[in-house]
Amino acid sequence: MASASAAAGPPRTASVDVAGRAVRYAATGSGPPVLLLHGLERSLADWGPLQAALPGYRVLAVDLPGFGGSQPLPDWRLASLAGQVEGVLDRLGIASGVHVVGNSLGGAVAMQLAARAPARVSSLALLNSAGFGGNVSWALRVLDLPLLWRLFLRPDEGLARETERLLFHDPAFATDERVATALALARREGAARASRNMSRELGSWRGVHVGWRRELLAQVAALDTPALVVWGTHDRILPAGHFINAVAALPRARTHLFPRCGHLPQIERTAETAALLRS
Template sequence: MTLAPAEALTVAGRRVRYRVSGDGPPVVLLHGIGRTLDDFADQHHGLARDHRVVSVDLPGHGGSAPLDVPHTLPTLASAVTDALDAVGVTGPAHLVGNSLGGALAMRLAVDDPSRAASLVLVNSAGFGREVTFALRLLALPFARLLLRPHPAIARRTERAIFHDPAYVTEARIATALAAAREPHAARVMLEVVRSLGTWRGVRPQWRAELLDAVAALDLPTLVVWGERDLVLPVRHLTNARTRFPQARTHLFPDTGHMPQIEQAADFEALVRRFWSETGGAAAG
């Protein structure tokens, strides 16, 4: 089985890049800020053996057009919901999100609990104030100058994401550069960053509200972290255990911000075991 190519469809007059593969209980894969659905290519391919897997480029990311309203967690969640409706995923799905995508998965579950069978939160935003200095700088007035697409900047960003430099490939750098060169990319990045944080770090208000609401849902939840994450520090996993005491957690040693890539096979096995043992009721 080969990885299905990404396609595009029009949702509410806006282009959305997506990939759908497989049959079975639905799984939705959500990437992080400034990234694309390619961050979940390995998981998409593996899980599609017996699930219907949907990956999307978030609005204003990769091949998806930006929104006509400011890009915030609620507006991103609404747009993803519209995209899921367009590809026929309207019932409960396993929501899997990395970084910003983790916070987005939680937002989707809170906004419409009928769409969530379980949560897999991968180095997820929302569990602490601390975030990489590079993102905090984007809250400052001169931030747009920091978002100029340049190979050296793209390489440095990729190097911060992965603990193992072997994953900083020319293909990943090229993908990051292509996304950064979209005319709307800097505006979208700044809107998202500034809606979620300041130069001091991630705002506490939206985090507290979201985590309280997710805890009240009592969904099967797995929180995964990479021990060497330079973007969102591993101490956030401790915070997640405190806020979601019933959740399962897993720490990957010698792993950066994207365990789904650096530990692809073990990550897939972990997620499959979690779904099997918790019986998350995704609709077939």
């Protein structure tokens, strides 16, 4: 990624209609397009700090279908989510040259987008991405267990705060503002069901299914698209052992492992992550 420097300014939030369903996005700046895709149970709010750290780019953070301010789809296949994201690019007139950045679930969607539209994607950056291992946090496994899943139907501040703290190595990043945002997202109508449906599409209480991972990684490994894999040593959602798997699965990718960093390097290591993307 290379660009001229210019102030990014505050994000401009809007929605576009894709296949009859609203998709929300937040845009900053102008220049080469950068697409940011968030993780499970999250929203485009996770990208605010990184958007501000990427002047000189047209940065688009998108709420994935069923999350944040975007309407759900009838099915939860990665291909369907990637199709909606591609539809956003169509509506905004972005035909090619997109630098795609995905965190967690968003990383898997980013890989799916690159596999289905390689001519459209200039580079791929995967931050603590889903798709590289079967072992995941209990917080994801319980979504497949009916009795425990019911807890997510009645979110409260205590649960939101504990979940938010799981995402970071440094608990100071689990601010009251972020907890309030997470709680508001969890209380949206259909939010718990969206998280459960997406989780069950990709795995079960035993872990992440191997079938879709093997197929998708084979497709991405065959691409000529430049790739970057970033992880945090203290990720308690997708353990850093997944990083080792990613290095093996994508041997041509650039890689970086942040010490003392959790699941959201775009927040916990904003400046360093932005520098990696720009380089």
